Amino acid sequence: MTALAFVDLETTGATATSDRITEIGIVEVDADGTVREWQQLVNPGTHISPFIENLTGISNAMVATAPPFAEVAEDVLRRLKGRLFIAHNARFDYGFLKNEFKRSGIEFRAPVLCTVKLSRALYPEFKRHSLDSLIERHGLIANGRHRALADAQLIHQFWQRIHAERSGEEIDAALRKLNTYPSLPPHLDPAIIDELPETPGVYLFYGEASEHGELPLYIGKGKNIRNRVLSHFSADHRSAREMTLAQQTRRIDWIETAGEIGALLREAELVKTRQPTQNRQLRRNEDVCTWTLIDAGDGWLKPELRLAADLDFGIGNACYGLFKSPREATQTLRKLVDAHQLCDILSGLDRQVGNKPCFGHQTRRCKGGCVGKEPLAKHSMRLMGAMVTLKLASWPFPGPAIIREGDEAHLIDGWRYLGSARSDNELHALLELKRPPFDRDIYKILSKQIALMKALPGR
Known part of the structure; x- marks a missing residue:
């Protein structure tokens, strides 16, 4: 059994980047079934509106002497680390915690399961899947509503109830479909789930090292590295190719990029230079x-x-x-x-x-x-x-040009990708490199972006 954390938060509003947490409730379930419950008021450092006070029952006076999130961050992280993060409308709770951790200088990642989506997957005949609907439908016992621990307990009850009502095969199938509970390759460390970033970039699957060194089996890209990597393993029962890849994978590495353009360019470059055995596209094209x-x-x-x-x-x-x-x-x-x-x-x-x-x-x-x-x-x-x-597009600039994407600058010259830089020094170093040969895939990527990119002369 996987270790679980059933989580609920109360907040000052609905926007994770500007509103703040006022209360945290966590029900921890260990792999052996041991259950622990924890609740903590949090001083949001901002005013709680009368509407939120009335909804949650948490007043400004109640949180005045409570610790700020930064003081409880390590305790919260310890309770969540290595567990499947389960919440109702999980994007809300996970987003708030991720932003609070970030303000405290902590990078937080966890595999996430939304019980709204799980309810829809297991009970598609019902239209409503709010927590109140689950209470009524499944006879859950509510010790209170809109308080963090009470709602976390309800989510835990729902988890117990579906395991009583549905078979393990049905639940596992629903979880795989939701891409939150993947069947990882047997030789991969399960902790990799917590480490995979939810950012754009390129990922590399490696097999066993040979006498020629460690060569990648497969190189791919995604807007969300974590979701894209796990999708390979959740699909291994449908595709012989994915199953073979999963069986051979021993290690996963990744390179984060500022956005999708950087991921596309790095993938095209790495596939040609590293020659992974399982990639069918983006291979070398010297004969173009x-x-x-x-x-x-x-x-x-x-x-x-x-x-x-x-x-x-x-x-x-x-x-x-x-x-x-x-x-x-x-x-x-x-x-x-x-x-x-x-x-x-x-x-x-x-x-x-x-x-x-x-x-x-x-x-x-x-x-x-x-x-x-x-x-x-x-x-x-x-x-x-x-x-x-x-007719192919002609290079529209008198010399090298820059595509800016977030904090990265992609340096391009005559439809050739010279590399990406995050500082002026790195950019100048790229300009000193020998210009690579023309590449059809790089051209296709750039020709689609050229009308939208903000390009500046590179020198």
Whole structure:
């Protein structure tokens, strides 16, 4: 059995970042079933409104001599550490405690279970899932309402009642669905649940070390690292791939970023440099190629296939499409030539033998540019019109640029990601590094963000 903490708070209002806690109630249940109860009034350091006084019964006079949260923070942390945090509308209680701990200089994390969501999952036939509704529906005994310990006791009673009414399999299935009670891989320390941050970033799964050192099995990213990591393990019974990954995982590491852009960039970079065995996307793409148009004289613009790595991509070059292979590039161009009645020879898909027309002209698809019936300049204009849908964005800045995200600055140059910095010194150090080769995945990430980012010259 997992150690549990049933928690309820009374507060001065509903906003965790500005309102404060006035009372804490915790029912601790150890793995062996031992139960302890604790209640503490807290001086919020601010005025309690008459409405809140009337609702909770906690007056300004009652909390005047109570300790501030900072004085009880270590005691509260000791009672919650290593336990599943269970509360009714848990986001409210967890958010308030997390903010109070942060004000005290303590980073608090815990696996969280909301009994509102659990009630909805187990009893979908009912519309109401408030604490008063649970009292009436399940015959819970209320020793008081809107006082912290009394409400925490009610949540504990609900937990006991569902275990009497439902099978363990039903409850476990509901918990896995809520992603709060995951089945961790057997070789992972359960304490990792408490350590995983609820911030954007990149996470790395490692297997057993080999003679080549410790190599990652899988690298992923998420807006919430904790939720994303646990989702892999809650899904291992549905996917053979996830099950294999869970069985092989021995250690988890992570890198926190300021936001989603940083997570996307770091993931794309790390997958290529670390080459995890289980990643199917974002792998190296040295063979990525693109179409350019070269001036063959007399108004003839001819497509030429170039490796993106050979170009100063996006700077001074008009490029059309990013393709995994020459075959994919040729197939795409062929479809455009057929759809727009272009010439196979002038489009570079066929060679002219003597003065013979291309095959397309023989089948009345080509308008005769290969035999002088259509001016070369006109064919070139139609070709550019056909290829416009493939045209890639040109780098819009005269030099390197910065994407600011929170306290991070992502340094970009010619669609290439140079790295992220949190200080001017780190930023200048990145500018001294050799510019990496063009990467298709980085381009795709940045091209989607470029219209929204606030970019400044990097030097």
